Amino acid sequence: AMDAARTSWRLGADKVIILYRRTRAEMPADEMEIEDCLEEGIEIMELAAPVGIVKEQGKLKSLRCIRMKLGEPDESGRRRPIPLEGSEFEQQCQMAVAAIGQAPVLEGLTQVKGKDIGVTRWGTFVVDTETMKTNIEGVFAGGDAADDGPTVVIDAIRDGQRAARAIDAYLTGQKPEAKPFVVKKEFWSKPGQTELGEVKESPRHEVHVIDVELRKSNFNEVATGFEYEDNEHECERCLSCGCLRFEDCNLRLYAEQYGVDMNKFKGYVRRHKVDDRHPYIVYDPNKCVLCARCIRTCARILPISALGLVGRGFQTEMRPALNDPLVQTSCVSCGNCVDSCPTGALTFKYPFPGRASLYTEDGKTHCGFCSLACPITVKRFGGDRYFVGSSGVWGEYLCRYGRFGHELFIKQKRIVAPEVRSGRERRKVEITEAGQMIVRGMRRVADKYGPDKAAVFVSPELTNEELYLAGRIAREGVGTNNVASLSILGAGKEAGVLDRSLGFTASTADRSCIDRADLIICNNTSMESDHLILAVKVIQAVKAGAKLIVSNSALDTTDQLLSTLALDPMRGRAAVLWNGILQVLLDQGYFKAGFINKIEGGKEFLARRDFGMERVSDLSGVAPEGIRQAAEIIRKAKKMVFIHSPDRNQDQAPGDMETIANFIVLLRAVGREADLLLPRTISNSASLEIMGADPVFGPGRVAPEGSYAGAASHAELRKLLTDREIRAALIIGEDPLAWGQSGVWFENLEFLATMDWTDTETTQYADVVLPGSTYLEAGGTRCNFEGQVIEFSRTVEPPAGVSGREILQVLAAEFGIETGSEPFREIEGIMRDKLGPRRCFYWNTGQERVLDEGKLRLVAAETGFRTGSIPPPLTHGEKYKKQIRDVGTDRFRVRY
Ligand code: SF4
Ligand code: SF4
Ligand code: SF4
Known part of the structure; x- marks a missing residue:
């Protein structure tokens, strides 16, 4: 009726009247449509129904109408219209349009194999509104053709979703999904100021529409939508109150499974303010069921419990120790209490704005912040939005670096393409061009001063594959044995320190x-x-x-x-x-x-x-x-x-x-x-020697094959550095120029190439910069502190589109080194074949750890002691951990 009236007005009718036998309150039309009608000058005559047509000279003259009154409600729940006797009147008009609703044409659709499909008295199919099933097995219906007939498009979409799930369950023989159990806050009472805190009431912005005058005589779109400012305003109105644990809240899932009727549980509830003062964790006591799992988990992880129960009986609450804000307790922000919580009482803050239970794509890999390589789950929302959770396996925990350290990658601006220096600026180039420049730059210096004045430095956070390729680039590409980690060299450590006593330097x-x-x-x-x-x-x-x-x-x-x-x-x-x-x-x-x-x-x-x-x-x-x-x-x-x-x-x-x-x-x-x-704080430092990224060892932890110029030990390479003898360097993932102590080693450099995932002091000085990848972005392997080879997967796409390992393969090819398409397999071979009879490092499957204790020997005591300071950590992970320790977790949190 609303469409017909508004169309008539647009086509030129001077006056349009809608006759309706009930009142506006009972109208099934959308309230917005009724408002629009009135705005366009259309009159709604309530409690009036046409009963006949009056003609004059064969043409319509008027409608004969009767006044109505409202009686008792009918089966639709609306009050029934009753004609008022003797109240007939004539309403002049030149055109009458019957607009009394829509009905589907079910012709040919009402029978399946001779059986009738149930149809309502409005001519729509009778369906179960949760599954959209009709009375005939295998037949489903929805949208305008089902149940209460035509409504808005979004209802048809909802019906489609429900039917799709039910059809899937029907075809796969599974039990149809139960209707999700949901309790809204309004069930208990309207949320009060205790929960809303500082939030003030803010009315909704209405959708913009064109002026009534501009609508006449045309069918232009009336609603023009929202402006950018409206969107901002609406987003700011969001209370971010959605429960992050909707999908996996045990309490909700049990209620669903057991068909709980919430009306039986209605009663007095206590209202608490949500505590979001902790940088990573939100505590909503309104959802706490006092199971104390978080308390036990926290006590199990640390000898000091940061959480406890306070109060008695109905007044009992889970609270941080001494009822202080959690951030002010001994809490070390490991987040394991959140994992243990069966409801949405303890939840994480995402490393990006907003709070909602969103669908995530989960990828399994390992933490790359230390050599424990704890299993993690990377939960991706799409694009570059993701966060890290634990493995989900009972008894597997994470520390704050494993759980929140990835925010480091989100926070930093990334290097997304190879770049070469041109004067004070850097310009983006193709990988092969950057590779050729590195080959020319390193070889030019090696030819001028000798290959012993060139070096390749690697971060012990790199994968085995990257370390292996870097070692080969140094030896086979540049002709130097100068390959090592600056972090390890700077700390004064030597290679293979336990080889003489235990036969191997490993746990x-x-x-x-x-x-x-x-x-x-x-x-x-x-x-x-x-x-x-x-x-x-x-x-x-x-x-x-x-x-x-x-x-x-x-x-x-x-x-x-x-x-x-x-x-x-x-x-x-x-x-x-x-x-x-x-x-x-x-x-x-x-x-x-x-x-x-x-x-x-x-x-x-x-x-x-x-x-x-x-x-x-x-x-x-x-x-x-x-x-x-x-x-x-x-x-x-x-x-x-x-x-x-x-x-x-x-x-x-x-x-x-x-x-x-x-x-x-x-x-x-x-x-x-x-x-x-021997737990290593740097994730893969145990692999430097095995992968040949060390002056003492080639791949497989054997002496380098062939003879190369340069250092034969850490001490010799350290001397080359402290004497400022290094003239060309490729530095991968370390930032020595950030610190005075290590920066001076490179005072006489004539060529510098770097590879990193973000700009550092060192990349700022480089002639060529290659984009690197984080441990979440590059598939490959690392050796954990127990000697086990751990496989990491590419769970997040590197912004450059290629991982560090792939870029090093291109660089190796530019140096004329044949690496095969899969260094991963070459490394597996090295791990299996070259490590010799004493295998402290071993592949995940297959070979076992072998220790030959007969070879144990004593080594004369070292009587010296260390004096002087050691350069601070030069890798990203170590720098990040140091900053967190120095400034505190709270201040280091990514803020938006
Ligand atoms: S985050 Fe860790 S330390 Fe803090 S309360 Fe939870 S379990 Fe305890
Ligand atoms: S684990 Fe969750 S529900 Fe259980 S006591 Fe702790 S906060 Fe409450
Ligand atoms: S930093 Fe080490 S201990 Fe912490 S989660 Fe990562 S691998 Fe585990």
């Missing part, structure tokens, strides 16, 4: 050895800050009765609360301390000189010892009681695990790893179980 076991240990010894390892997920295991072992000795110059809360004995040697002097403890055990006869002399290197080991108690105590700063106590605890232990972080500079001391290895050799010699775990 001697996987993390399960912690479960069996009755003594755990952590040296130069900040479990809370660097290896929280390893700390979970240590905490469980300590709770099961294991003792813990910690040796760090600064003790964190976990160290203090968990340890049986906490030692705090002066920086750089831990090797002296541990030699002092070893000396007590030698003096007590626990390690006997007789059998030590039989161990390879034993005589020299004994001859070069000078670790009297007084000297050790003076040099290390640890009181003699602490040294004796440590020796006593070790003497009583049967199964020991030493944990040492080789990449952590803070308490690194010359000879510390060799001293620990001596302990392992001696303990095993007296029949104790003793193992060494």
Whole structure:
């Protein structure tokens, strides 16, 4: 009727009247259409119905009408119109249009195999409005032809969706999906100011329409839509109150499964303000069911619970410790409590604006922030919007770097194409052109000064494939043996430090050895800050009765609360301390000189010892009681695990790893179980030596094949750097020019090429810049701290469209190096074939770890200690972790 009236007005009718036998309140038409009619001057005559036509000379003269009144409601729920006797009247008109509704033409559609499909008295199909099924099996109907007939398009779309799901279930023989269980806030009562907080009422902007005058005599679009400002306004009105856990809230899913009738649960509810003060976590106490899972998870991860229950009975609430804001408690922002919450009470803030339960595409890979390589799930919303969650497997946790560290990639502006310097500017070029420039630049300098003055430097965060390609580019492409990580060189570390004692520089076991240990010894390892997920295991072992000795110059809360004995040697002097403890055990006869002399290197080991108690105590700063106590605890232990972080500079001391290895050799010699775990703070530093990105080792951790100019050890390469001898460099993923200490190494550079995923101080000075990729963007492998090869997948597309590995392959080809299409397979071969009989590094499947303990030997003690500072971390991950530690999680959060 509204369409007919408005069309008549547009076609030139002077006056248009709609006769309606009920009142406007009962009209089935859309309210907006009624408003538009009135605006266009169309009259709606309520409670009037035509009963006849009056003609004059064969033409329409008027309609005979009757007045109505409203009686009781009919089956449609609307009040029934009743004619008022004697109220007839004539309404003059020149044209009458019957517009009393629409009905589908069901001709030929009402029977299937001789069976009638049920039809309503309005001529539409009878359907189940949840599944759109008719009474005939396999026949579905929706839209204007079903149920209550014609309505708006969006209803037809809804019917289509419901029918599609039901048809899918019918065809696949599955149970149709249950109707989602939903309780809206209004069910309890309108949300009040407690929940809305500072939010003020803000009316909706109406859609813009053209003036009535401009509508006459045409059928132009009346509604012109919204302007940009309207969209902004409407978005600002959003309370972002959507529940992020709609899809997987256990409470909602159980309610759905058991067909819960919410009306039975209606009653008094307490109203709480949503707490969103934590940088990463939102707590909505209104959705908390007091299951205490979060409390137990937090207590399991750390010895200090950041969460607890407060109040009694109906007043009980889950709250952060002492009812402080969570961000002000001991919370380390690991987010594991959120994973454990079965409802939407604890949720994450996305690393981008907005809050809604959105469909995500999930990709499985591993965290690249440290060598634990914890499994992660990358949840993509589309485009470059994503966030990282845990694996979803019970008992697998993440620390704050694994869970939120990817925000680093979102926050930074990316390098999206190769660029070459031209004066003060950089211009984008094709990858091959950039590759050719690097080949020319490196070879020009190598020809001028010799290949020993050229070098390739790699980040230990790169994949095995990238490290392998970088090593080959250095040796086969540039002709230099100068290939290494600046982060490792800068920290003064040498290659293969445990090869002489243990036969291999790697963990001697996987993390399960912690479960069996009755003594755990952590040296130069900040479990809370660097290896929280390893700390979970240590905490469980300590709770099961294991003792813990910690040796760090600064003790964190976990160290203090968990340890049986906490030692705090002066920086750089831990090797002296541990030699002092070893000396007590030698003096007590626990390690006997007789059998030590039989161990390879034993005589020299004994001859070069000078670790009297007084000297050790003076040099290390640890009181003699602490040294004796440590020796006593070790003497009583049967199964020991030493944990040492080789990449952590803070308490690194010359000879510390060799001293620990001596302990392992001696303990095993007296029949104790003793193992060494070497968690690396940089995700793939264990692979530098295996992949041949090291002056001492070629691929497979064997001596480089062929003879190349340049350094043969870390010390030689470090000397070339400190003497400013390097004239051409390709630096991949490290940023030495950000720091004075490492920046001076490159003062005499004549050519610099870099590869990185974001601009750094180093890329700013480069002649050629190649785009790199993050650990989420490049498929490949890394070796975790247990020696296992972990496969990473490409879960996010690199903005350059190609990964770092693919770019290095192009560069290798420009150098004339044949790499095959899949370095991944070459590396698998190296891991399987070249690592020799002692395989501490092994492929995920197939080969096992093999340790030949018969080759253990003692190495004469290192008596020196470290002086001077070490350059800060040069890789992205380490820089990010340092910044978080320095400024605090809250201030480091990505803000929009
Ligand atoms: S984020 Fe981690 S530390 Fe903080 S409350 Fe949750 S579980 Fe505890
Ligand atoms: S896990 Fe969730 S529902 Fe359970 S007590 Fe914690 S916040 Fe409440
Ligand atoms: S422990 Fe290491 S691998 Fe695991 S989530 Fe934390 S940074 Fe990532």
